[in-house]
Amino acid sequence: MDTNSNGYTFLFATIMVVVVGVLLAFLATSLKPLQDANVAMEKKQDILSTVGYPKAETSREEADELFGQVITEQLVLNSKGEPVEGIEAFNVDMATQLKLAPEEKTYPLYISEKDGKKFYIVPLRGKGLWGPIWGYVSLEEDLNTVYGASFDHKSETPGLGADINKPFFQDQFAGKQIMKDGEFKSIEVVKGASQGDYQVDGISGGTITSVGVQAMLKDCISFYLPYFNKVKSNSGQMTMNAAAE
Amino acid sequence: MAESTTTEVKKREPLFSKKNQKLLTTPLNDDNPITVQVLGICSALAITVKLMPALVMSLSVLFVMGVGNVVISLIRNAIPNRIRIIVQLVVVATLVIVVDQVLKAFVYDVSKQLSVFVGLIITNCIIMGRFEAFALANKPWQSFLDGVGNAAGYAWVLLVVAFFRELFGSGQLFEIPVFGSNIPGEESGLYALGYFNNGLMLLPPMALIVVGIIIWVQRSKNRELIEEN
Numbered sequence: 001m002d003t004n005s006n007g008y009t010f011l012f013a014t015i016m017v018v019v020v021g022v023l024l025a026f027l028a029t030s031l032k033p034l035q036d037a038n039v040a041m042e043k044k045q046d047i048l049s050t051v052g053y054p055k056a057e058t059s060r061e062e063a064d065e066l067f068g069q070v071i072t073e074q075l076v077l078n079s080k081g082e083p084v085e086g087i088e089a090f091n092v093d094m095a096t097q098l099k100l101a102p103e104e105k106t107y108p109l110y111i112s113e114k115d116g117k118k119f120y121i122v123p124l125r126g127k128g129l130w131g132p133i134w135g136y137v138s139l140e141e142d143l144n145t146v147y148g149a150s151f152d153h154k155s156e157t158p159g160l161g162a163d164i165n166k167p168f169f170q171d172q173f174a175g176k177q178i179m180k181d182g183e184f185k186s187i188e189v190v191k192g193a194s195q196g197d198y199q200v201d202g203i204s205g206g207t208i209t210s211v212g213v214q215a216m217l218k219d220c221i222s223f224y225l226p227y228f229n230k231v232k233s234n235s236g237q238m239t240m241n242a243a244a245e
Numbered sequence: 246m247a248e249s250t251t252t253e254v255k256k257r258e259p260l261f262s263k264k265n266q267k268l269l270t271t272p273l274n275d276d277n278p279i280t281v282q283v284l285g286i287c288s289a290l291a292i293t294v295k296l297m298p299a300l301v302m303s304l305s306v307l308f309v310m311g312v313g314n315v316v317i318s319l320i321r322n323a324i325p326n327r328i329r330i331i332v333q334l335v336v337v338a339t340l341v342i343v344v345d346q347v348l349k350a351f352v353y354d355v356s357k358q359l360s361v362f363v364g365l366i367i368t369n370c371i372i373m374g375r376f377e378a379f380a381l382a383n384k385p386w387q388s389f390l391d392g393v394g395n396a397a398g399y400a401w402v403l404l405v406v407a408f409f410r411e412l413f414g415s416g417q418l419f420e421i422p423v424f425g426s427n428i429p430g431e432e433s434g435l436y437a438l439g440y441f442n443n444g445l446m447l448l449p450p451m452a453l454i455v456v457g458i459i460i461w462v463q464r465s466k467n468r469e470l471i472e473e474n
Contacts, residue, residue, distance in 0.1 A: 009325040016332065020339050027346055034350035042353070060353070155361055158291065162360065 043090070047071065050138035050148035051112045051119050054167070071121075073111040079103055081226030094125035094134060107223055112138070119147055122224055126216025129208040131155040133164065133216060137173065143228045146187070149173035151213060161209025172200040178217075184225055186218040260386065268390040272398035274467070279402040280460045281470060284370040289403055290452040291362055296419050298358045299407035301348070303400035305363065307393065309340045310372055314392030317380040324381075333376045334367075341366045371395055406455045414446030 002008060041060035044067040049055045051070060053063070074089035079102050089108035097105050110121040118141045125134040135151035151164040163169055176187050177197045188194075189202045189210040202210030258265065278284045292302045313336050317324075324332050345363045348356035356363065366372070375395050380388040411417055416424040416436075425434015427442065445451050464470050 003323060003325050004327065009328060012323065012325055013328060013331075016335060020335060024339060024342055027343060031346050031350040035346070035353075038349065038353035158360060158362075 040090075046150045046152065047110055047121055047123075047136050049150045049170075050121055050136045051114065052148065055150070056167070070112050070114065071110050072113045075109045075111070076106050077109055077224065077227050078106050079223065079226070081224070081228075081230050094123055095132065098125055105223065107220070109224065109227070110136075117141065120224075120228075122221055124151075124216045124220040126212050126219065128153050128156045128164075128212045129161050129206075130157070133209065133212050135164075135213075135216070137217065137221070139178070143232060144177050144179040146173045146176045146178065153209070156209050157206065159205075160203060161206035161212075163203050163206065164209055164213055169200075169203060176200065178221060184222060186221060187214070189214040189217075265387060265390055268387060269394040269397070272391075272394040273401065274398075274463070275470070277398040277402065277463070278371045278374075278395050279399055279456065280463055282371075282374070284374055285399055286453075286456070288362060288365065288369060289406060289456055290449040292359070293403055293407035293410050293452050294414065294447055295358075295411045295417075296404065296407045297355060298362075299403045301352070301355045301359060302362065302366075303396070303403050305341075305344045305348075305366060306369065306372070306399055307396040308344060309337065309366060310375065310392035310396040311389055312392075313337055313340050313372060314375060314380040314388040315385050317376045318383060318385040318388035321381050329381065330373075330377075333373055336376070337367050337372050371399055402456070402459060405459060406452055409455055410446045410452060413443045414451075416442050 041064050045055050045058055045060055045063040048058060048063050048066060048070055053066065076084045076087045076089050076092060078084050084106050087106060089110065092106065092108045097107060108123055112119045112121065119138045120143060121136050121138040123136055125132065127133065131154040133151065133153045133156065135149060137149045138147045139145065140147050149170050151170060153162060153164060156162040173187065178184060178186055180198065185198050188199045190199050191202055191207065194201045272278060276282065279286065279289055288302060293299050316336050317333060341364065348363065375391060379391045416422055416427060424440065425436050426432060427436040
């Protein structure tokens, strides 16, 4: 057979494509359970890292075990701040939720109680320069002060935008605030030196990723404001009731 | 009188004959893909901050080149000439995807450290370079040896660069501290005497300089490599 004829070339290309396709599809499907398990364990590591379990010191296996003990409550909320039943918080896919209309979104919330202190961990998802970015931010009981933050990405530029998952960037958020005079202000990621409780330094050379983090914080946290307002008015009620007794 | 037919006895070349051994040893030194052929420089700079990713990258390239060279060599007579570059590309891409999937499943932490660079193995010129220059025109066993030899040449340069960068840049080897502890407030070993890690070692320019020093050492030992200018 003439290997340079059109017919043969077509045939060869077709067979090659089919063989490669089948091989890769088979491999991807067989390895998917292992890969998904790794991703789930890393998600637990990330969530725990915002409440005092640094990723560098907690292995994936440890995070897997600790998660159930540290995270005492998991909720799924709708846009009005009402808990939704029947959905596993951990399995909510933020990527799909992002694309839904606001009234249809249901986001998870993780609550951790440690030494009498309560932390609310908010999941985040947004857009970086080359692909999605995501993360978690934990708020103290006042639903204002940030306790810890963790970020990650799929394909940001190594050494630049990719550094959002490094401690030097994430540690800045501890102690920052999201509310000012009762209004939601969120946290800005700025070029140049940051000032005050509502700003952190962006990454030099990673402006678009930094701006993506800023937008992600604002968009995602604002979803939880109705729920947070309810919690605050309930605790305010309880304090008034306690004072009245 | 009956004619005796003598069948030609083809002498099979022993698996590790001198000629075959050369395929393994030449790329280690005289024909080193990084320092002599000047290929694959990008990963030599990007992956060598620490030893572990450099090791995993070397093993990945070894796998892709070994298997890739054999596959191309086996089908070399069936590939239509017009699409041969595309076919080579498909073979490399498939093997790299296999590596990527396996890393994500079995060594997840390392795959995160390598991040986008695993996909970039496809663009590593050494691989397509050897397919085109060798595997397309040689038998499978020789092609396998050539692939392994070039991958080994690439690997040792990568590991040497990573060794120096991790040692002087982070004071560690394979993430194990070797100079003592440099946690502020708990310094020990060399750090207690005032030693600091060299931050410049963690940046790409230093990697290029280290590769340059390796080329310098190599050429002073082997004068033949110096080009006539």
